[in-house]
Amino acid sequence: MPKKSETPAQKPLSGRKAQAARNNGIILDAARAVFLADASAPISAVAEKAGVGISALYRRYPSKEVLLRTLCHDGIRRYNAEADAALEDSDGWDGLVGFLERVVDADVHALTVHLAGTFTPDESMVPDVDHSGVVTEELVRRAHATGRLREEANHLDIGLILESCAAITSPAPTRAAELRRRVLALLIAGLTSDTPLPGPPPQPGEFAWRWERP
Known part of the structure; x- marks a missing residue:
């Protein structure tokens, strides 16, 4: 851990x-x-x-660049705080599910969905980015150990789930939150399914391109 x-x-x-x-x-x-x-x-x-x-x-x-970088770095720190807290749960599956629910409720990944590629990340973000990968892998490992998380799901799938929920919007913030939780529940149910998934799992570095400035 x-x-x-x-x-x-x-x-x-x-x-x-x-x-x-x-x-x-x-x-x-x-x-x-x-x-x-x-x-x-x-x-x-x-x-x-x-x-x-x-x-x-x-x-x-x-500059706007500095403000955007600070905003996204703050989001990474919030993500890490929730992930660290989830590791305190004695049940690996409950820890992962609770983590997903809290991060979706906080709408942390909306920043990734909307702001990737609008600024250039700098070295100050690297330790927190690295930590987010390590702690998410640990959450997934512990969830696998319970036997409830489908075998082929990896820690990068967790990021895709969170981004999928963050992409849901509505003029009414309360309704957006309800719909995100509904979709998250559907996705969590899929994490326990034994139906084979299409295609290979996401790979390390596969999404790095979107942080490059156009």
Whole structure:
């Protein structure tokens, strides 16, 4: 099992730092909403959505490229946090299913579906990207050990399942969440089936092309 890094207990932020953290969270939430709706939107649309001046936004994120990279990196960290938590479940199958449900509810993979290829990833993301692969493989290994996960399913299939759910949209956020959970339930049922799957499984590196800038 991958070891989670140990960090010292965090001290409460001072008033100024706490406010800065809140402001940054508001900007990232606004950026997520804006760029999921239109990946080509200008950075000024994020400032307007967040209710901050464009100069204040540029002080934190000097370009749209940096903001997009930060947004996706934040999504990877959220994914890893859920995956690490799932490894604490004593039942490998329940751990995998609970992980899938939480990640779909958080809509983490919508960023991958909509923003891949809109910015250039950098080296700062590599450790978290590597960790996501390792921890997902471990979740799949533990689910296989229970005998409930179909033998030919691999950890890259998990990514395809999550992206399939993230691709479902609706003008009503609540309805989109309901439909994603419905489709996830159908896909989870398929993970326990013994019906042969068509074609070979996804391979490492097969989806790297989409992160390349056009």
